[in-house]
Amino acid sequence: IAGITQAPTSQILAAGRRMTLRCTQDMRHNAMYWYRQDLGLGLRLIHYSNTAGTTGKGEVPDGYSVSRANTDDFPLTLASAVPSQTSVYFCASKDRHGNTEAFFGQGTRLTVV
Amino acid sequence: TQLLEQSPQFLSIQEGENLTVYCNSSSVFSSLQWYRQEPGEGPVLLVTVVTGGEVKKLKRLTFQFGDARKDSSLHITAAQPGDTGLYLCAGALVGSQGNLIFGKGTKLSVKP
Numbered sequence: 642i643a644g645i646t647q648a649p650t651s652q653i654l655a656a657g658r659r660m661t662l663r664c665t666q667d668m669r670h671n672a673m674y675w676y677r678q679d680l681g682l683g684l685r686l687i688h689y690s691n692t693a694g695t696t697g698k699g700e701v702p703d704g705y706s707v708s709r710a711n712t713d714d715f716p717l718t719l720a721s722a723v724p725s726q727t728s729v730y731f732c733a734s735k736d737r738h739g740n741t742e743a744f745f746g747q748g749t750r751l752t753v754v
Numbered sequence: 755t756q757l758l759e760q761s762p763q764f765l766s767i768q769e770g771e772n773l774t775v776y777c778n779s780s781s782v783f784s785s786l787q788w789y790r791q792e793p794g795e796g797p798v799l800l801v802t803v804v805t806g807g808e809v810k811k812l813k814r815l816t817f818q819f820g821d822a823r824k825d826s827s828l829h830i831t832a833a834q835p836g837d838t839g840l841y842l843c844a845g846a847l848v849g850s851q852g853n854l855i856f857g858k859g860t861k862l863s864v865k866p
Binding site for chain 2: 744
């Protein structure tokens with residue numbers, strides 16, 4: 642079934658540890674995104690990639706890094722986790738051109754303690 | 755600064771009532787989208803509006819894009835418990851790379 646897959650679904654992480662959230666899509670979308678969703682703050686864009694090999698910073702990029710080695714995968718790395726990075730993380734993809742639908746993964750619930 | 759102001763933030767109504775959710779901005783958007791999110795899941799697209807003044811209907815849901823493409827509304831007629839969820843507006847700014855900016859969402863609860 643075509644779609645977008647995130648892993649893990651949830652994680653408890655000690656502060657200071659490194660963590661990579663995985664995201665894979667099989668729809669051949671050129672654009673991919675990472676958002677975090679926090680109560681009262683909505684969905685905020687962390688990083689994006691408009692095509693394989695390129696990435697850009699969103700609204701809240703500090704403490705996060707991404708890479709886009711190929712079309713399908715867009716991992717998000719927290720180099721040294723802090724409690725303020727406790728959130729639900731959503732990966733999304735869409736066709737970059739036109740006003741097209743963004744498809745979202747099921748989310749990763751991350752708790753940094 | 756919130757580019758897309760969504761209101762109300764919470765809405766609790768009885769089955770059969772009508773409601774309207776608003777999404778406002780001082781910026782012009784090339785398009786606005788409305789998503790619905792269920793607990794534990796990612797948002798799912800309901801509709802995309804592109805032309806100023808455009809009205810789209812999806813069963814009991816009516817979506818409107820403002821003439822100046824700075825605002826949008828979602829009206830639900832005769833709400834049902836199955837309409838319960840988080841409704842999000844999202845838009846791509848004119849001249850942007852197409853990145854979607856989201857409002858904070860409206861959490862709707864429809865009681866039987």
